[in-house]
Amino acid sequence: MLAFGIRRLTISLCVALTVSIVAFFLLHMSGDIAQAIAGTDATPEQVSQIRVQFGLDRPLVEQYLNWAWGVLRFDFGTSFYFRDQVTTLIAQRLPVTLALGGISLLLALIISVPLGVLAAVKQGGWIDRAALMFCVLGQALPTFWLGLSLIIVFSVTLRWLPVSGSGTWAHFVLPSVALGWYAIPAVMRLTRNGMLDVLASDYIRTARAKGLRMPTVLFKHALRNAMIPVVALAAVQFGFMLGGSIVVEAVFSMEGLGQLAWQSIARQDFPVVQAIVLVLAVLYIGLTLLADILNAILDPRIRIA
Known part of the structure; x- marks a missing residue:
């Protein structure tokens, strides 16, 4: 198990390094950062002064190595627009995004996993058809x-929940529903397909032939094996939620x-954009690593292979 974890950790570190290199060079190749900081009305002398001030006159490789160190x-540097440390800005905003993503994923799992199990048990019935229709509806509605x-x-008609903000738990209800809605169809279909495969296996038929109750067969024997791919998908979906929260956070203010990412992109605040891309990528990679380890715990064949 230790060797498996070390191999996965090494791969994750290589991916994180690659993401940092690609994000840094793509942002610097997107335009003249010194001109963006100075503004359209700046003189060439002012642009040149800013380029020297922020070290933008140095080779890109040297700039990357200084940034990576x-x-x-x-230390992600200083924001061009907010005039504050990027680390401070991210530390202030990240808890809201993590809370929103965590609540959204939990809501999606609470709805999709039982629905997938029911659809598999009642294959071909009205519950199965209704669940599949729900999946199509979930993917068709834009966030x-x-x-x-x-x-x-x-919020407007019934006045039950606040329109915007993130001060209390009530502010997270509607955004979590909107963000978690898109993850429900994928998790539900994967749970359903996994349960169908497991329920058709020999050991499940043996368990039922021995007289075990159906709830025991489903939740003690079948669901554990069916949840192996769901664990990996849940980690991926959580990463998508963190990265895709820009739309939901903009709608609900x-x-x-x-x-913060949207504001930084609109204002060409490159240090903040670079840091957000790297932080979200590292979180995504870390979630994938955690999913691999959990899957290896649930199924020893994975780490043996």
Whole structure:
């Protein structure tokens, strides 16, 4: 198990290094950063002065190495627009995004896993057909449209929940529904297909022939093996939620990492954009690593292979 974890950790570190290199060079190749900082009305002398001030006149490789050394010390530089440390900005906004993503994933799992189990047990019945229709509906509704509809119904019309903000738990209800809605179809279909494969296996037929009750067969024997791919998908979906929260946070005006990314992109605040891309990538890679380890614990064949 230790060797398996070391191999996965090595691969994860290589992927994180690659992401940092690609993100840094792509952002620097997207335009003249010194011109973006100075503004369109700046003179060539002012642009040249800013380029020297921020070290933009040095070779890109040297700039990357200086930035990477700062990242290792949790120093992402200073924001061009906010005039504050990027680390401070991310530390202030990241908890909101993590809370939103965690609640959304939990909501998606609570709905999709039991629905997938029921659809597999009642294969071909009205529950199965209704679950599949629900999946199609879930993938067809855009997140921003669903968020706006929830605001109109539950905030404007019924006045049950707040429209925007992130101060209390009530502010996370509607955004979590809007963000978690898109993950429900994928998890539900994977749970259903996994349960169908497991229920058709020999050991399940043997367990039922021995007279075990159906709930015991489903939840003690079948669901554990069917959940192996779901664990990996849940980690991937959580990463997608963290990266895709920019739309939901913009709709509900939440002070999270997604809204900070949108503000930084609009204002060409490159240090903040670089840091957000790297932080989200590292979180995504870490979640994938955790999913691999959990799958290896659930199924020893994975780490043996």
